Amino acid sequence: MMKRLVAVAAACVAIAALGVLAFSEPGASPDGVRLSRQVDGSMVLADRSSDAPVLDLYEDFDCPVCKDLHARVDATIRRLAMEGKVKVVFHTVTIFQDEPMRSNSVRAAAAARCVPEESWLTFRDELYAMQPAPHGVASGFTVEDLASAARQAGADVDQCVTSQSYAKDHLEQTAKAGLEGTPTVLLDGQMLGQEAFDPAALERVITQGDGVVV
16 A cells, blocks of 8 residues: 555656745734635645744645645644634645546636635535546546535535636646646745654654745
8 A cells, every 4th residue: 555655656756845925914814713715726725824834735626645635734734723723724726637537637627716715625525525536547536426416515506617617727727836746835935844644743843944945
């Protein structure tokens, strides 16, 4: 199992250094911790009034290693965000150039842009649960299945999902990110390594600043 993950990681793990997203609405938030969508499509789970560190997560919904990362540490990341200990920025990108992975990724990402904030995290869980497999071979994330998953997440956005109206903008934002692999995890602009996959290690890095790779 580990050898398989390492092999996939060679294709998916990022090698580009990226900057931290500048929040578009600085200052105190009367709502406390909440999820909000930015103009570039990224999703921020944070208390904007806090001075917590910023965790940027770049993910491709068709990337198996992103799915593994999600399974391992998503609960930890979300808990720390709700406790006000970290500001999480979810960046959805399409990293694959070959088919069917590229089209799979674009369809899922465009659909995610349709889903309102209150349903987005649940929809993200649905996407990873239905990720096409085997990777590199299976075509999936049909617009019909994506619309059904959105409804299961509590969002009735069939027309937006099936029209793929956000696909072009998603690809433009991906190009601006300039990365070469996913998942990419940054803490205050510094890229994390294997500690990003370990819940306890990731929590220590976020809360104590230990072990950040510079």
